[in-house]
Amino acid sequence: MARGNKTKPVIEMTKWFDTNYHHIVPELSGETKFIYSSHKAVSEYKEAKELGIDTVPVLVGPVTYLLLSKGDKSAPKGFDTLSLLDAILPVYKEVITELKEAGASWIQLDEPKLVMDLEAAQFEAFKKAYAVLGELPGVKLLVKMYFTDLPSKAYQTLCELPIAGFGVDLVRYNVLVSTSCSLLHCAVDLKNETKLDVELKSWMAFAAQKLLEVVAIAKVVSGEKDEEFFSANAIALESRRNSPRVHNKAVKELAATLAGSELRRATSVSHRLEEQQKYLSLPILPTTTIGSFPQTPELRRVRREVKSRKISEEDYDKAIKAEIDSVVKLQEELDIDVLVHVEPERNDMVEYFGEQLNGFCFSANGWVQSYGSRCVKPSIIFGDVSRSMAMTVYWSTYAQSVTKRPMNGMLTGPVTILNWTFVRNDHPRSETCYQIALPIKDEVEDLEKANVTPEHADYLRWAVHGFRITTCGVKDTIQIHTHMCYSNFNDIIHSIIDMDADVITIENSRSDEKLLSVFREGLRSAHLHDINSPRIPPTEEMADSARKMLAVLESKVLRINPDCGLKTRKYGEVVPALTNMVNAAKPLRAALAKLKSRR
Structure with a gap:
């Protein structure tokens, strides 16, 4: 099942x-x-x-x-x-x-x-x-x-x-x-974290530490207060309140200014889509994917060895570029219209960005269950968030240089980064979201300057506002594409549309098209392939799903793609599935073009 x-x-x-x-x-x-x-x-x-x-x-x-x-x-x-x-x-x-x-x-x-x-x-x-x-x-x-x-x-x-x-x-x-x-x-036990410094660990509590806190609080009521335990806790809290590692005045002030503003792009989605079509010259029902391709053992070995300094940065650079070359060529052979740079340099869609942002730290063993036997190791936000340098421009620019087809610049959005991390609890989550939005905004604008055209940011009031902060500064020809998966969207569909993205893709392959009733209101993607299953959907099944989408959506705004990134799959599964996806799109594209020519 x-x-x-x-x-x-x-x-x-x-x-x-x-x-x-x-x-x-x-x-x-x-x-x-x-x-x-x-x-x-x-x-x-x-x-x-x-x-x-x-x-x-x-x-x-x-x-x-x-x-x-x-x-x-x-x-x-x-x-x-x-x-x-x-x-x-x-x-x-x-x-x-x-x-x-x-x-x-x-x-x-x-x-x-x-x-x-x-x-x-x-x-x-x-x-x-x-x-x-x-x-x-x-x-x-x-x-x-x-x-x-x-x-x-x-x-x-x-x-x-x-x-x-x-x-x-x-x-x-x-x-x-x-x-x-x-x-x-929660992660299990801070005792397993030997690489986090003593000060940082004093500000945290994993599951084992939370149980110690529960016991200590319970004992207070019965007159058995552990004075040493509560004193250490008070010292840790005071340390965090005053630490320059946690607090950045400039970041706080800028985030507060943006929180009170009404930032959004200057023109309507319909106008921007017209400008983007002129700029990108995409066919009807363009095909694309959602970011990543399979992460092979060899790729993981290269990232692991550069971190442990077993290989040089130069050798790492060559290996990542070779992977990009190979998978860009594969996408062209599959005849995919909008390509991705496949993210070979990224271990995790949140940790990769956190490693390049101030205010983040990382556990070695802080695993939590996501589903079934799959676990994730969330990053930890302990302080104010800021960016020291561009995070994705180098690899995105290189990927665009080896193809003439449009290349998606891939960013993880502020709400996803917030919700996939352990977040500091000493100020509102909304403030942290706005702080994360600032470096993502800078990155979007840097990608625009580097001529990487479509932008992809993974994703109520402050969540929507945080997203709009990241995208408000680019010109109309830059296509902002946001992707969301495995959640209940019907109740918040108006807020999703209010994000003001050009292309909104929502996981629908597992949902038996139950979201079609709300697609009329602005969503623009047909997800024809469930990436969390090894099953390879037949071409006709994918085509049938696309036809159901076309019953409620205009063909000029519909895209064809899998429902999420392909990182966890194998190439033996990915290649036939994408082949079927492209083969499902082409006859539909031809039929629509023929119908248009008759009008």
Whole structure:
């Protein structure tokens, strides 16, 4: 289901609320039958119990599970997944009963959907679900929410449920001290970080350190305050408040000035697209990709060896240029219209920029789960952000020099950099976003001066404003292309359009074209290939997806491309998939040209 095969497309994947953890979106219908098949929660509880550890099993709650699901292809339009509540509750009763029989006295049910803006019927679903589950004897149910404040209506609903505790967990007048959400989203232990200096480490807390803080706070209430622990904490906070490593007056002042402005490009998108078409001379339905190509073991070895100084900068330069030469030639052979420089010099789309920006540091072992077995190692923003020199111009300029076709200049946008890092907590996230936007703005303008034409920046109010800061200073012929993937976009589509990008591409290959209803309002890309699956879609399947796009979009604004960068795939998968993509575009292009000539 998660990876697909030759005959079955992959199931949609999206982010777990506003984290960088991903989950597969269950596909349900009125005919769905729920069966208790996996006993994973019980076996893991028993495993911990055998080691002498008393744990609280954690399950995703039934209402959140259904609200995060969607109707499958057989379901009627407007299918309400909550209509399956009666069908799924017996399975939850089986799981809870088996956990109780294994010895669990507390069971935590995560219901983060309660922090969202819900309708009356959805609140009634919570009441119905926990009226059933609350009847189970001999077990205490703890309902947890996280990621933002609890709305008043949700609080009122929780107070009516027959559960033992919720939220910050008030149980029989005892206060339970806990982390705000699962530690899944944290790195494990600062003790593993031998390359970070002592001062920087004193300002941080990974999962192990957060648990020490939880214990220390809990002990204060019972009169057992660890004076040495709290004193060290106070010294670290004071150090951070006054450190020149953290604070840059000029950056703060400029970010504050831009935060209060209404920066955006001077002309409309439609006018700019006309100017860009004259400048770029692209065909109907131009084909392109989203940045990166496969990162081979040899490429990783070269980057690793230049960092460890096993090879010279000159040898590294030659190796990266050879890779660019090779993959630019491949793109030309595949007959792709707008090329990318394939990012061979970049280890990670955020870390690469962070390494060239002031205010960032990097862990050696700070891995967190993204989805399945895939983990990421987020960069850390500890201070004010600024740029010392151009970050991408050298390689983008070289790539443009070896082809006559347009070359995308590839930048990671300020919102993605913000959300894919561990961010300092001593001032608002919006301020950090504006600070990141400043060097990205400078980079966009440097690429313009270097004649690298289309710009690609990966991506509410301050998020949109931060993006517009980066793009407001370039001329009409520079095409700003923003890409987004694996999130829920329908509710914020107007904010996405307000970013004022020329080309907006949103992952749609896993979503079964569910975003087509909002494409009428300004999106301009057909994603025909899901890069997170090894499956190679047939040409006709890709062409069919493009036709569905053409039913709601004008051909003059539509682009054909995969749904994300190709870094994690192999060339044996990438080449046939891109071949099929180009072969899907060409007959459609010819048919549209023929139709136009008849008019």
